[in-house]
Amino acid sequence: MHRVLAIALKDLRSVLKERTFLMAVALQLFVAMFASVLTFGLLVLYNPTYADIRETANVGLVGDAPVLESVLKAVKYDSIQKAMEDFKAGKIEAIVWLPKENLSSTNFVRIYLPKEEITSIKASVFLKNRFIEYEKRMRELRGIPGDSGLKIYSTSFKKEDVPEGASIPFKLIYVALIPLLMLTTAATVAGMYIDLITEEVESKTSYVLLASPLTPLELITSKMLAAMILSAALTPTWIVLLILNHVEVHNYLLVVVISLVTCAIFISIASIATLAGDREKAQLVFSLAVIAIIPLFFSSPLTPVGLVTRIAAGSPFEMYAVAACIASLSMLYPAALISQKLFRS
Amino acid sequence: MIMRLFSISRLELRKSKKKYTKSLILVLILLSSVALISAYFSAIEGVKSDNKLYVVAGPYAVNERHFLCYPLPLKKSIALVKAGKADAALGNLFIVTGKSEKSLAATDELRSIIQELFDRELYKRYGSKAFPVFISVEYVKREISYQIELARQGREGGIKGEQKEAQQSKAQIPVIKTPEKPPAPITKPITVISAQEKYVTPRNFSPPNLLGKLIYAFFFILPSYFAAQIFSSSLIEDRLTKRLDVLLSTPASPHTVLMGKFLPYLVLSIASVAAVSIVLGKSIAALIYVIPVILFFSSLQAFFAINSRSYKEMTFFVISTSLFVTAYIFIPAVFSGTIPVSKVSPITLMLSSFEGERVSVKEYLFSTFQFYAMAAVLSLLAAKSMTPEIAHSSRGIAEKAVFALSSLMGKEWHVFLVAIAAIPFVFMVEFMLLSVLFVLPPYYSVAVFIGIVAIVEETFKASIVLAAVKRNLLPYMSAIACGAGFFTGEKLILVLNIATQYNNLLLAQFFVFPLIIHISTTLLFAFLRHRPSFAISVASLVHFLYNMAVVMVLA
Structure with a gap:
């Protein structure tokens, strides 16, 4: 045990010395920042009010459409050519074209928006809301209920305004970002495990180590220990990062546990992959295995990914799945036993 | 030369041939097919890791995978929401929501589920009559932002001729095709797809991505x-x-x-x-x-x-x-x-x-x-x-x-070329930073961005000058060559006019005399070069202060 710890500590020291640890943290920061860019970008696309973009736009209307005209409050044009002229000159941001409004059958409306301009997002959100209103009016004119009439209240029965698309950032954080941070950590740590093992083999230092009373199993255990200690250091880092970004992480101790289990699963796979021979082959086998396993992690709520999503979001979760997850920590042992073969030949 | 190249390629191939034994190749093929199958399986099944993410309580059952339902009378349900044990309570055409982000997200999803049910019900009862409006969008390129950019350059004594050209192109009106009538029969209530255009109901209309x-x-x-x-x-x-x-x-x-x-x-x-x-x-x-x-x-x-x-x-x-x-x-x-x-x-x-x-x-x-x-x-x-x-x-x-x-640098003028070659890297790093920083409130992000740009640019320039000094080139000459090269590289992007919009965001049009700042900061670095990190900090600070001052004056 003492020997195992000594080797693990030696490896961790070299990781710190090469500043690879700092880089791993920077990597997490990077993933988190880009996820927030993506979240923000999608929000702006679907709901510009988030970015303080006011939903007004100068719209030109072409055609004989009295109801649409009253809903849109648009500038009226006689011909599409005239409207296009003003559109190209930047006087209006959108053209709505409905040649003849039909009160009893379907109206097909053509909209022209500027291409590759941010104003186009603003204008399209404005038009979307106006057209929902137009749809409601037209339905009512036909004696059909205009909208579902659904109301939203707070718990004190005051009317509540829930922005449309509020679920998009929420789901991106808990369904994509948190699992992604967990998986990046696991892949980084497992990749490092492969390096620790193959470096000893390829520089032939493993011969020296194994000539001492150290057994192959102990050598592998020490490398696994180093990798697990690194995971235990990296996981709280991304959780703190999230909390600093005002993301609420519930049950964070359990989140750490699930993340460590995921690291252990990846390290086990990496350990078996080292049997491929050198670093190049081992990393290749490992990457392929990881690519195969990651989609599966997202395909059920009972996987570590499904569990971490709900645990971090504070939703109810299955205790038995957590127990099964923790039990899979024991995978490390058979993996170590199998990969011993590397040192036999 | 070519023969040598090929013989090295052959060696590389022979090496991998020796390395990749038949059994390993078999394992790799097996793993790749497993990866393909798993990707296919998940693509068909979709993401399920977020099942039962939200808790909804109430007398009405919600049959959707995101929701865990507690069938309870309304009063008890609202009490649960208040206690934070449920995210939302569903009553007869109303939702009671909690305050947390999760509650709001649950309410948002619940609302769109109800909206969809409502649309389906309308279609069942009234048919296509209940969907009076379909819209289709065409995106048309116009030259507006381009003109604004040119107008600004014009203020700085820029190219007037091009401005005229832009105005001319504005006057040309393209021939607009009248849209062909989309096919009348509506098969699904939500979208109608004609041969060329896609018509959608107003609720399903969103910006392109x-x-x-x-x-x-x-x-x-x-x-x-x-x-x-x-x-x-x-x-x-x-x-x-x-x-x-x-x-x-x-x-x-x-x-x-x-x-x-x-x-x-x-x-x-x-x-x-x-x-x-x-x-x-x-x-x-x-x-x-x-x-x-x-x-x-x-x-x-x-x-x-x-x-x-x-x-x-x-x-x-x-x-x-x-x-x-x-x-x-x-x-x-x-x-x-x-x-x-x-x-x-x-x-x-x-x-x-x-x-x-x-x-x-x-x-x-x-x-x-x-x-x-x-x-x-x-x-x-x-x-x-x-x-x-x-x-x-x-x-x-x-x-x-x-x-x-x-x-790479044998003469002082080589430093100039190396500095130009550094520009694409600077461009990439700054672009990434810009896209990350635009999440911050604009008030900070401009200052933070200008600060980081200063650090990035000074670090690149400092490395080039350091390398030149290592090669025993004249430090101050190299510094001038490096600053000038950097300036030339930046202006090349402008002159080629390939990145008009990017420059807009980079505030490039504000920096009237970037040549002076580029050269003076590299000279400053060269002067303090014996303590590189200190020198980079000083140069970055000067660069930052200069850019901030220019922005303050012009903005």
Whole structure:
């Protein structure tokens, strides 16, 4: 045990010395920042009010459409050519074209928006809301209920305004970002495990180590220990990062546990992959295995990914799945036993 | 030269042939097919890891996978929401929501489920009469932002002739086709797809993005990442086992060795892209968009393989750079069609060409030139690092890069060229920072951005000057050449007018005398060069203060 710890500590020291640890943290920061860019970008696309973009736009209307005209409050044009002229000159941001409004059958409306301009997002959100209103009016004119009439209240029965698309950032954080941070950590740590093992083999230092009373199993255990200690250091880092970004992480101790289990699963796979021979082959086998396993992690709520999503979001979760997850920590042992073969030949 | 190149490629192939035994190849094929099956399975099944994410209580059952339902009377349900045990309570045409982000998200999803049910019910009862409006959108290019940019330049004494040209083009009105009548029968209540246009109900109308198409791009890029990974692994192995030194002792130049080793993997990448385009039924023209990315990515990996100290360091570099490059090429594609700078990525162009859009030569050059240029610079640096004194030293990567740089510069005017060559890298780093920082409130983000730009630019310039000094070039002359080169590189982008929008965001038009600041900060660095980190900080601070002052005065 003492020997195992000594080797693990030696490896961790070299990781710190090469500043690879700092880089791993920077990597997490990077993933988190880009996820927030993506979240923000999608929000702006679907709901510009988030970015303080006011939903007004100068719209030109072409055609004989009295109801649409009253809903849109648009500038009226006689011909599409005239409207296009003003559109190209930047006087209006959108053209709505409905040649003849039909009160009893379907109206097909053509909209022209500027291409590759941010104003186009603003204008399209404005038009979307106006057209929902137009749809409601037209339905009512036909004696059909205009909208579902659904109301939203707070718990004190005051009317509540829930922005449309509020679920998009929420789901991106808990369904994509948190699992992604967990998986990046696991892949980084497992990749490092492969390096620790193959470096000893390829520089032939493993011969020296194994000539001492150290057994192959102990050598592998020490490398696994180093990798697990690194995971235990990296996981709280991304959780703190999230909390600093005002993301609420519930049950964070359990989140750490699930993340460590995921690291252990990846390290086990990496350990078996080292049997491929050198670093190049081992990393290749490992990457392929990881690519195969990651989609599966997202395909059920009972996987570590499904569990971490709900645990971090504070939703109810299955205790038995957590127990099964923790039990899979024991995978490390058979993996170590199998990969011993590397040192036999 | 060519013969040597091929013989090195042959050696590389023979090495991998020996390495990859039949059983290992079998394992790899097996794993790849498992990966394919698992990807296919998840694509069909969809994401299920978020099942039962929300808790809804109430007398009405919600049959949707995101919701866990507690069938309770309304009063008890509202009490649960109050206690934070449920996210929302569902009553008769109303939702009671809690205050947390999760409650709001649950309410939002519940609302869209109810909306969909309502639409379906309307269709059942009233048929197509209940859907009086369908809309279709066409995006039309106009030259507005371009004119604003020119007007600003005009104020600074810029090009007046082009302004006239822009006005002329404005006067031309394109012939507009009258839309063909879409087919009348409505099969589904939500969308009607005619031959050319897509008509949707107002609720289903959203701004364009290529998010859904991104998955295609992944299939095109991913196999090449693997090829690059094997290439760099093989390279680092050759370096550590000193096989590289043997190859270099032959008459083959470092460049030939590097290219010869890379050739088989390039062929592999091209073959994979071709295979993917056949499988997905896309044009083989995808190659012209993917190749610059492959070249850049592989040369980056080659540079790290030659310069990293250990496998561990290499692994971290590989993972970080893959993420970085992936983000740089994929994120802009998400915003294509709405944000002009999205064309900075070749992937955006590839996806829009799949959509049937024409990509102009200018757009192609704008997005790919930087990748070709960076690939050239990186492979040059990698080849220069392939000497035993750099490859086997235990120095850090940054120091080795400076070493490799110094071997590129024999005369002071070389410094000028190197500074120009640094511009694409600066562009890439600053673009990434800009896209990350735009999340911050604008009040801070301008200051933070200008600060980081100052640090990035000064660091690049300082490394070049340091490398020049290492080569015993005159420090102050090199500093002037470096500042001037940087300025020229920046202006080249402006003059070529390929990045109008980007410059707009970079506030480039505000900096009237950037030449002076570029040269004076490098001179400052050269003066303080014996304490490099202190010198970089001082130069960055001066740069930052200058830019801030210019922005304050002009804005």
